[in-house]
Amino acid sequence: MQDRTYTADAEPGDHVTVSGWIHEIRDLGGIAFLILRDSTGKIQIKFEKDEMDDDLVETGLGAARESVVSVSGSVEEEPRAPTGVEVVPEEVEIVSAADPELPLDPSGKVDADLSTRLDNRTLDLRKDDVQAIFEIRAEIMRAVRERFREFRCTEINTPKIVATGTEGGTELFPITYFGEEAFMNQSPQLFKQLIAGSNVERVFEIGPIFRAEEHNTPRHLNEATSIDFEGAFCDESDAMDVAEGIVKAAYEAVERNCGEELEALGLADEFAVPEGEFPRLSYEEAIERINATGELDEQLVWGDDLPTEGEKALGADVGGHYFITDWPSEIKPFYIQDHDHDEQLSTGFDLMHPRMELVSGGQREHRHEKLIDGFEQQGLDPNEFEYYTKMFKYGMPPHAGFGLGGERLVMTTLGLENIREAVLFPRDRQRLSP
Amino acid sequence: MQDRTYTADAEPGDHVTVSGWIHEIRDLGGIAFLILRDSTGKIQIKFEKDEMDDDLVETGLGAARESVVSVSGSVEEEPRAPTGVEVVPEEVEIVSAADPELPLDPSGKVDADLSTRLDNRTLDLRKDDVQAIFEIRAEIMRAVRERFREFRCTEINTPKIVATGTEGGTELFPITYFGEEAFMNQSPQLFKQLIAGSNVERVFEIGPIFRAEEHNTPRHLNEATSIDFEGAFCDESDAMDVAEGIVKAAYEAVERNCGEELEALGLADEFAVPEGEFPRLSYEEAIERINATGELDEQLVWGDDLPTEGEKALGADVGGHYFITDWPSEIKPFYIQDHDHDEQLSTGFDLMHPRMELVSGGQREHRHEKLIDGFEQQGLDPNEFEYYTKMFKYGMPPHAGFGLGGERLVMTTLGLENIREAVLFPRDRQRLSP
Incomplete structure (x- = not known):
C-alpha cells in the first residue's frame, strides 16, 4: 500500500x-x-x-x-x-481540486433533502452520520452471516433471472433473455427449498430481490436485499428460533462493534439489544388485541389481512419485537403448510418490529400431492413450476424457513425514518439513477 | 431445534x-x-x-x-x-416416500450428464462430491469477505437494475421498469467508484452480474458472481496486492477448513496453496513469451488482445498464477487510467490462472476532464453517465480496484472442468430453468 x-x-x-x-x-x-x-x-x-x-x-x-x-x-x-x-x-x-460550488454540503451544516442526497451519494457519504449507517449495515450483514453459520447453515447463491416468479406472474419485472420472456426473481423461495431438499440441508442467502410493486412508501423498495433461511428437518417453531437469533445477532454486533458509528448517529445512549424472548401471538390473539386498542375505524374479523394501522397499533401495544403465528391459510402462499389439526390454519408466521413487518416464514408443504393442490387452489398452473414440484417426488424432507428484509432490519435497528436511507442507491418508481 | x-x-x-x-x-x-x-x-x-x-x-x-x-x-x-x-x-x-424411479442416481454409481444433473439439482446435491463443491464455495466466499475486512474494506451492495450499462449498450439484458427502459447491471464498476470517492474509501461487493454475451463455453455464464474491490488512495499495484491476497485467502481457507470436502472430491493429496508472489509480466513481455512458445499459427503484434490459445500457452509456460500489466490503452475501458509517461499504455492489469483470466483491474481515471475525453474516445455519450461523471468534480481521490469472477475462482481452485459445476442453477443461452 x-x-x-x-x-x-x-x-x-x-x-x-x-x-x-x-x-x-x-x-x-x-x-x-x-x-x-x-x-x-x-x-x-x-x-x-x-x-x-x-x-x-x-x-x-x-x-x-x-x-x-x-x-x-x-x-x-x-x-x-x-x-x-x-x-x-x-x-x-x-x-x-474540487469545484467550489458543491451541490451538497458534506459538513452537514446545510441540510439537504433526501432526493438531493441520493443524487449526490458520494458527497452525502462524506458525512459522518451517513457513513455510519453503511458501516453498520456492513457489520450487521457480517454478524448475520456468522450467526447463520453457527446454526450450521451453508451460504448459497440462487439465480436472479428466472423463467417463472415465485408466486406467479404478478409484480414481476419482465426481461428479454435471448429472445425469451424471463423475469427478475422476486424471492429465492423455490430455489432455496430445492437446496434444503439436498444433502446441504440448511442454507442461507443474502441477495437482491426485485418487486414491481407500485407502492411508494417510506418502507418499500423495488430492489431490496433479502436475508433468506431454509432448513431441512425444521418446523415453523425452529424457523422462528433462527429468525429471532438472526435479528438479535444484528443488534448485538452493533452494540459490541459500532460504538463510534452509534455516536455519529446520536444513538450511543439509547441503543439497546432487545431483551428476553420475542412473544408469539396467534393471528387470532393479534386481531383481538388490535380491535381492543380502538385505533381502527372498523373492527377486524377473522380472515382479514392486517392493515398497516393495525400493525402499528399492535406494535405500540406489545412494545417490542413479536411473532404473529397461525395465520389463515387462505392469505398465505401455496408453499406454506397448513396445520394438520385445522386446514384453515397455516404454519405461516411473521416477525414484527413495532414499526413494521420484518420477516415472513413458515413450515413448507413438502408433500407432492398437497403441493400440487395448493398451486391449483391459488389459481397457478403447476406445470409451469414442474422444475420445482418434480423434486418433491424424490424424498423431500419436512423443511421450514423465512425471508427477512435486509434494509428493514437496518432501518428498524437504527430507527431510520425512510428505508432509502439504508440503501446506497435505492430503486423505486421514481428513481432509476444513479 | x-x-x-x-x-x-x-x-x-x-x-x-x-x-x-x-x-x-x-x-x-x-x-x-x-x-x-x-x-x-x-x-x-x-x-x-x-x-x-x-x-x-x-x-x-x-x-x-x-x-x-x-x-x-x-x-x-x-x-x-x-x-x-x-x-x-x-x-x-x-x-x-420417494418414487422408486429416480431421474438421477445420488449414490453416484450411475453417471449422469451435466444437463440431467442441473435439471435435478436436488438429487445431484445429495452426492458427496457435488455437496463438497458448494460447501467449499461457501467457505471461499467467507474467507474472501474476511480478508477484505483485513484490508479495511466495507462491504457494500449496489443496484442491479440500472439506467445505463457500465460500458454502454452492448451485452445488456433489457428490462421494463415501470414503463421505462432499464438494464440488468453488467458490473458494479461505476457504483463502487462513487463510493470509493466518499469517506467509506475502500469497499468490496460480492453479488450477481448479468452479461448478454452469446458465448457458450465451459468458462462463461450469463449470470455470474462478481467479487469487486475498489479503494481510494490506491494505485494499480495496491489493487494487485489485494487481488493476490484475496485469491490466496481462498486457497488457504480451503486447505485449512475443507479437508473432508477435498477428500470427497479426490483432491486431498494434490491440493496446494499457490506459493510465492505472483509474477507480474508486462503485456509486452506476455506477447513475446506467447510468440516464443510457437503455439499460435500467427505471431501476436502489439495492440492485439490475447486469444484464448495464447492465454493457455502462456499459462503453461508460467506454470502458476501471474499478472499481465501495462496493457495497450485502446483495449481497456474508459475508466482505466493511462500511464503518465506513455498515454498508449494503461494501468490496467489482469490476474491470470494458467487456465483462464480471473481478475481484471487497474487504476481508475479520477480526473474529470480526462474521464470525459475517455468516454468520447470510446464512442460513448458522457451525458448519459452524468450521474457518475459529475461526482468527479467534487474531490475524487485517486483510486484503483478490480473485479474477480467468483465462479472462476471456485472452478480453478478445485480444477472443475465446467464453470456450471460451480453454480447451483447456472444461466446460459440454453438454460433459464430451474
Whole structure:
C-alpha cells in the first residue's frame, strides 16, 4: 500500500503523510487551520503564516473545500485541537481540486433533502452520520452471516433471472433473455427449498430481490436485499428460533462493534439489544388485541389481512419485537403448510418490529400431492413450476424457513425514518439513477 | 431445534433419532443394513430380521432409496460398519416416500450428464462430491469477505437494475421498469467508484452480474458472481496486492477448513496453496513469451488482445498464477487510467490462472476532464453517465480496484472442468430453468 497514515493512527512524534478531503479551513489571520478528513476521522493541520513558506501556505489554504489533499509533516500534541494532535505541514499537495460550488454540503451544516442526497451519494457519504449507517449495515450483514453459520447453515447463491416468479406472474419485472420472456426473481423461495431438499440441508442467502410493486412508501423498495433461511428437518417453531437469533445477532454486533458509528448517529445512549424472548401471538390473539386498542375505524374479523394501522397499533401495544403465528391459510402462499389439526390454519408466521413487518416464514408443504393442490387452489398452473414440484417426488424432507428484509432490519435497528436511507442507491418508481 | 442427532455426532452408548435419506439397503438374508445419509455423513442401521418386530423390519426395508426416514435406536460400536458404529433401531418412520424411479442416481454409481444433473439439482446435491463443491464455495466466499475486512474494506451492495450499462449498450439484458427502459447491471464498476470517492474509501461487493454475451463455453455464464474491490488512495499495484491476497485467502481457507470436502472430491493429496508472489509480466513481455512458445499459427503484434490459445500457452509456460500489466490503452475501458509517461499504455492489469483470466483491474481515471475525453474516445455519450461523471468534480481521490469472477475462482481452485459445476442453477443461452 502507498505510504499513507490514516488520521486516526497519527501519534505525536510521528512523521506522516495524511491524505483526505478538506473538511474546513479556519483562517484566524496569522494562523490558520485546515481540517483534513479521511475514512477514520479528522485531523487539524496548522499553518503559521509568518513562519512558513508562502507557497506552502498558499497551496494549503487556497484550495476549495472537499478538494483532496496530501499533507506531509510532523504530528504534535495540541490539547486545543479536536483530536488532541495536529500536523505541522512540510509539504502540501492538491491531489484533486474540487469545484467550489458543491451541490451538497458534506459538513452537514446545510441540510439537504433526501432526493438531493441520493443524487449526490458520494458527497452525502462524506458525512459522518451517513457513513455510519453503511458501516453498520456492513457489520450487521457480517454478524448475520456468522450467526447463520453457527446454526450450521451453508451460504448459497440462487439465480436472479428466472423463467417463472415465485408466486406467479404478478409484480414481476419482465426481461428479454435471448429472445425469451424471463423475469427478475422476486424471492429465492423455490430455489432455496430445492437446496434444503439436498444433502446441504440448511442454507442461507443474502441477495437482491426485485418487486414491481407500485407502492411508494417510506418502507418499500423495488430492489431490496433479502436475508433468506431454509432448513431441512425444521418446523415453523425452529424457523422462528433462527429468525429471532438472526435479528438479535444484528443488534448485538452493533452494540459490541459500532460504538463510534452509534455516536455519529446520536444513538450511543439509547441503543439497546432487545431483551428476553420475542412473544408469539396467534393471528387470532393479534386481531383481538388490535380491535381492543380502538385505533381502527372498523373492527377486524377473522380472515382479514392486517392493515398497516393495525400493525402499528399492535406494535405500540406489545412494545417490542413479536411473532404473529397461525395465520389463515387462505392469505398465505401455496408453499406454506397448513396445520394438520385445522386446514384453515397455516404454519405461516411473521416477525414484527413495532414499526413494521420484518420477516415472513413458515413450515413448507413438502408433500407432492398437497403441493400440487395448493398451486391449483391459488389459481397457478403447476406445470409451469414442474422444475420445482418434480423434486418433491424424490424424498423431500419436512423443511421450514423465512425471508427477512435486509434494509428493514437496518432501518428498524437504527430507527431510520425512510428505508432509502439504508440503501446506497435505492430503486423505486421514481428513481432509476444513479 | 427438533430432537435429532446428526449422523456424524452419533456416539456408541447414545440413544438417538437420526433423520435423513435412504442411501442404500443391503439385504443379506437374515440380516440387512439400511445406510442412512444426512448432511454430515452416513450411518448404518442394522436389521436382524428374526429378532425384531416384523413391522419395524418391513417399514425399514420396504421404502425406496432416497425416501426420507427417521430412525430411533441405540448406537453401538461395530468395527465392520463404515463409520465404526451402527444404530439398532427401535422405531422407524417413513417421513417422505420417494418414487422408486429416480431421474438421477445420488449414490453416484450411475453417471449422469451435466444437463440431467442441473435439471435435478436436488438429487445431484445429495452426492458427496457435488455437496463438497458448494460447501467449499461457501467457505471461499467467507474467507474472501474476511480478508477484505483485513484490508479495511466495507462491504457494500449496489443496484442491479440500472439506467445505463457500465460500458454502454452492448451485452445488456433489457428490462421494463415501470414503463421505462432499464438494464440488468453488467458490473458494479461505476457504483463502487462513487463510493470509493466518499469517506467509506475502500469497499468490496460480492453479488450477481448479468452479461448478454452469446458465448457458450465451459468458462462463461450469463449470470455470474462478481467479487469487486475498489479503494481510494490506491494505485494499480495496491489493487494487485489485494487481488493476490484475496485469491490466496481462498486457497488457504480451503486447505485449512475443507479437508473432508477435498477428500470427497479426490483432491486431498494434490491440493496446494499457490506459493510465492505472483509474477507480474508486462503485456509486452506476455506477447513475446506467447510468440516464443510457437503455439499460435500467427505471431501476436502489439495492440492485439490475447486469444484464448495464447492465454493457455502462456499459462503453461508460467506454470502458476501471474499478472499481465501495462496493457495497450485502446483495449481497456474508459475508466482505466493511462500511464503518465506513455498515454498508449494503461494501468490496467489482469490476474491470470494458467487456465483462464480471473481478475481484471487497474487504476481508475479520477480526473474529470480526462474521464470525459475517455468516454468520447470510446464512442460513448458522457451525458448519459452524468450521474457518475459529475461526482468527479467534487474531490475524487485517486483510486484503483478490480473485479474477480467468483465462479472462476471456485472452478480453478478445485480444477472443475465446467464453470456450471460451480453454480447451483447456472444461466446460459440454453438454460433459464430451474
